[in-house]
Amino acid sequence: MDKKKNASRTRLAIMESAGKIFAEEGFSKATVRDICREAGANIAAVNYHFGDKKGLYLSVLKHYQEMVFQTYPPDFGITAAQKPEEKLRAYIRSFLTRMMDDVHPPWFARLLAREFTEPTWAFDILVEGSIRPSFQLLADIVAAILGKKPDDRRVRLCSMSIVGQCLYFRHSNPVIIRLFPREFSDAGQIEELTEHITFFSLNGMAKAKTKNKRR
């Protein structure tokens, strides 16, 4: 994707520390000085390798988006032969896993969450490269469960309900920590959360076909 695959040591070090700091501080608060200091590189190296701060951010985004979605694709563990319910469980597990801090690189999920609520000019890249494909996959699963077409409004609403639950544990992490210290903090609970959300959502969609829900 990037024509410059030439990875000098400095270039790689900068991208790594940049990702970490961008994730921690956000694009505008992060300073290239800090990034370079942590990378053990000279300030001008950013200009040399990436043009400017924006270029660096973009490179980090593209590079790690690719890497993460190769390691943890949305359809991780999903096979065509599975029943829709099993597909949903696999999807949710993959989704949650991808968002936890112990995946590699550990800060990418946080950087993504930042773009979610406070999108920068680079947001569209994420939407098209990561979010839309992921959402489409979910919509297909939900559509199969509901017996409707993927672009049906109810399918979308239910998909969003599912995504919303998953995202809550990432986006609202600061809140959760304060409300229930040490209860939901460590990542070892992915299985429990997967089961909960899967069960909650399957039930949530269960009798939707029979009930007339519109006012």
Place this chain on the structure above:
Amino acid sequence: MDKKKNASRTRLAIMESAGKIFAEEGFSKATVRDICREAGANIAAVNYHFGDKKGLYLSVLKHYQEMVFQTYPPDFGITAAQKPEEKLRAYIRSFLTRMMDDVHPPWFARLLAREFTEPTWAFDILVEGSIRPSFQLLADIVAAILGKKPDDRRVRLCSMSIVGQCLYFRHSNPVIIRLFPREFSDAGQIEELTEHITFFSLNGMAKAKTKNKRR
């Protein structure tokens, strides 16, 4: 709550424009220059009235948190006589309404969303003043529905599932706009969303008691 109730015209104007700009730009990107310019006040006015930028932010937060939660309390429309299902519906409607931009002041929801994912040092004030009481109220409702105690782990999980769905439409607004332009944009859909989330969640919790969920 604020000991300085002496509200000079300048002081009020600053707080108003500060809220708007803080919500738009975030604490660190917002500049006191812009705030003062929009308020028609002198730059030094901020330090004079609020000590420093932090003090201004704090004042804004406290002032409008109080105002908003008096106008749209979490238990808005909830009466003791209602059935838990109705209480839940009322809670969700109140929650969604509070998060939409047409409440007053129109920017407060956005400022809150910002603190959610990117908490500043002022975050604890919001947690204790707004979030915890609100969550507690929901936990009580869910507990009644599930027939469990409010601090039960399953109650918490289900509560978070509900909150997660609601927050999605605020936190992920930029995503939704790009994925489905014009389909979920205007605020007139609160009723539909309320029905969907309520229905989805009630079903999601429905057979939880009977089914053995852990594998």
Place this chain on the structure above:
Amino acid sequence: MDKKKNASRTRLAIMESAGKIFAEEGFSKATVRDICREAGANIAAVNYHFGDKKGLYLSVLKHYQEMVFQTYPPDFGITAAQKPEEKLRAYIRSFLTRMMDDVHPPWFARLLAREFTEPTWAFDILVEGSIRPSFQLLADIVAAILGKKPDDRRVRLCSMSIVGQCLYFRHSNPVIIRLFPREFSDAGQIEELTEHITFFSLNGMAKAKTKNKRR
């Protein structure tokens, strides 16, 4: 012309040292750091008083252009009753005087010369504010001498011949110094130069009417 006539001490000091340094180094080589250091002011003062480096340059240009042309107007010493020959002599004397370093401020002529050969974006201001009126005045005098209209091509050529001679002593000052050290350096020779150029030019235009000059 400038709405900000409020002249704080710092503001004035900056404009003065700015003019001097801009004249010495040119716009891009001059640094605001040097300017402020010489003015005994803080770096940020430039931003506060003039917006940015460009704004400072512009203010300096406008301010001193006005000042110089009030002190040494192109028609200095010219009265309607004079004969054209006397008008020309007065014009040339005024022109030369304005360009010498002992007028106030001493660096303005140099700054102007710079814009002449290396115009910046601010050049048009000088053309319209100083150069065009001055040239027009000369063209009128020459037209009277030649008995032609001011926009006649020959009038223009002769006017340019006159201006060219005057400018030479400013624009080519570095050359003159090297070719004839100490012979044309001091400003006390304005009278001599005035006489020479006036005489040379009057003669140059003298028989133009009779001779068929075009090939």
Place this chain on the structure above:
Amino acid sequence: MDKKKNASRTRLAIMESAGKIFAEEGFSKATVRDICREAGANIAAVNYHFGDKKGLYLSVLKHYQEMVFQTYPPDFGITAAQKPEEKLRAYIRSFLTRMMDDVHPPWFARLLAREFTEPTWAFDILVEGSIRPSFQLLADIVAAILGKKPDDRRVRLCSMSIVGQCLYFRHSNPVIIRLFPREFSDAGQIEELTEHITFFSLNGMAKAKTKNKRR
């Protein structure tokens, strides 16, 4: 003149683009990056071939000064048998031609003009190599016309008057363009200018011998 005559392709390409860019931007505004990019060379090539930026500038100056003054010498078209008046005409034509952009390389005149009003440390090279010989030649012609010695003060004044007129069309080109758009722009007017300046100057010097000019 240059001891390094070993002209690798890169070295030549750099000198060419360097000349162009130096002429356009001036020494300090021109960047070695731009020069090398336009030459299709590596950044480090400048330091490798010329030591540093100054060395490059110097090489360009020397090289093209030599080239230009071999192609268009000041005495171009002047023979010993001519009358002084004809010599003057030939000198002026050669001078004007050399300054117009259609000589080769097209940017050298501009670079020279720059050094005239804003001399760098390399100026002395130009003075001794180009300017002084050229001026001396003119002084000889003028001396013959006036019947005085070449180092006579009046000879110098008149020579400067002549040079001043010629230079005006180069040094003040930006002004002329703005004052009279499209009237003096193209280079096809060299003959007309030659005639005008020659005639104007010959007349200017004509009766100088008889008239008592000092007051």
Place this chain on the structure above:
DNA sequence: TATGAATGAGCCTTCATTCAT
């Protein structure tokens, strides 16, 4: 002979804050 990578100095600008009135 030539180059990709790296460097340190310096520039303009912006910012929150303080001073003096």
Place this chain on the structure above:
DNA sequence: AATGAATGAAGGCTCATTCAT
């Protein structure tokens, strides 16, 4: 109660130059 003026720290970026190969 309020303000115009001034300040120091810091940020992103550019530049000529040097290093290592």
